[in-house]
Amino acid sequence: MSLLDLRDLSVTRGAVPVLSRISLAVAAGEFVGLVGPNGAGKTTLLRAALGLVAHEGYASLSALPGMARARQAAFLPQTREVAWPVSVAALVGLGRVPHGRKMQAQDHQAVDHALHRMDLAEFRARNVLELSGGELARALIARVLAQETPLLLADEPVAGLDPAHQIRTMQVFRDLADQGRGVVASVHDLGLAARHCTRLVVLSGGRVVADGAPMQVLDDATLATVFGIRAFRAQSDGPVLMPLSVLP
Ligand SMILES: Nc1ncnc2c1ncn2[C@@H]1O[C@H](COP(=O)(O)OP(=O)(O)OP(=O)(O)O)[C@@H](O)[C@H]1O
Numbered sequence: 001m002s003l004l005d006l007r008d009l010s011v012t013r014g015a016v017p018v019l020s021r022i023s024l025a026v027a028a029g030e031f032v033g034l035v036g037p038n039g040a041g042k043t044t045l046l047r048a049a050l051g052l053v054a055h056e057g058y059a060s061l062s063a064l065p066g067m068a069r070a071r072q073a074a075f076l077p078q079t080r081e082v083a084w085p086v087s088v089a090a091l092v093g094l095g096r097v098p099h100g101r102k103m104q105a106q107d108h109q110a111v112d113h114a115l116h117r118m119d120l121a122e123f124r125a126r127n128v129l130e131l132s133g134g135e136l137a138r139a140l141i142a143r144v145l146a147q148e149t150p151l152l153l154a155d156e157p158v159a160g161l162d163p164a165h166q167i168r169t170m171q172v173f174r175d176l177a178d179q180g181r182g183v184v185a186s187v188h189d190l191g192l193a194a195r196h197c198t199r200l201v202v203l204s205g206g207r208v209v210a211d212g213a214p215m216q217v218l219d220d221a222t223l224a225t226v227f228g229i230r231a232f233r234a235q236s237d238g239p240v241l242m243p244l245s246v247l248p
Pocket residue numbers: 013014018036037038039040041042043044045
């Protein structure tokens with residue numbers, strides 16, 4: 001069964017087509033990495049899939065009423081601004097709002113679990129306005145984890161995290177997929193994407209230009225034509241891909 005179904009999804013900004021007839025289904029058990037150069041349409045695709053951007057075509061989530069959609073899919077936006085001086089635990093607890101009741105034991109458990117997964121247990125009482133950029137990014141990821149939805153959509157979740165927390169976050173997402181949930185995340189680091197995702201979708205110029213197993217998708221031709229780079233490949237406890245140089 002698909003957790004997300006997009007059919008002929010198109011978005012136009014002004015007179016400019018930003019997404020052109022994207023068809024994509026995401027099943028339980030998949031961790032889909034959305035990769036592509038700056039401006040390829042990754043953010044627009046995630047937002048249109050959620051119905052946050054006017055679009056043509058069909059997006060299964062956008063057809064749902066707000067609260068039902070928030071119980072089906074959690075969304076981590078690219079911007080990480082928090083305006084209120086609340087505790088980390090209170091921020092993460094906002095992930096429980098779609099479950100629509102006063103916080104109960106299972107809600108507190110979900111918050112604790114999310115804090116632990118993002119290595120934030122010691123920060124739970126800290127004012128979010130006093131976190132570093134990476135700590136705040138992790139707190140916002142914890143919030144979407146606490147939402148405990150079948151599907152998680154994340155826009156550049158590992159940007160700004162240190163290497164250990166990048167790997168840990170990608171592993172958390174992979175674990176969610178392995179446990180039968182679905183994750184779609186835009187990722188610029190092709191090495192992390194190749195290593196942790198079960199599937200990569202390559203966007204370029206608002207179109208899907210490749211879709212499949214990570215190391216097959218990131219072949220020399222795609223790296224050259226879409227990203228303008230060449231890369232080193234190896235195997236070491238899984239696939240290794242290291243961008244090496246920009247092609248002339
Ligand atoms: N409100 C807007 N008005 C006009 N053009 C827009 C608007 N929002 C986005 N675009 C354009 O749509 C295209 C896709 O933008 P989008 O943010 O989806 O790309 P992206 O793949 O997420 O890029 P990045 O990797 O830089 O975050 C870009 O060319 C961008 O300039």
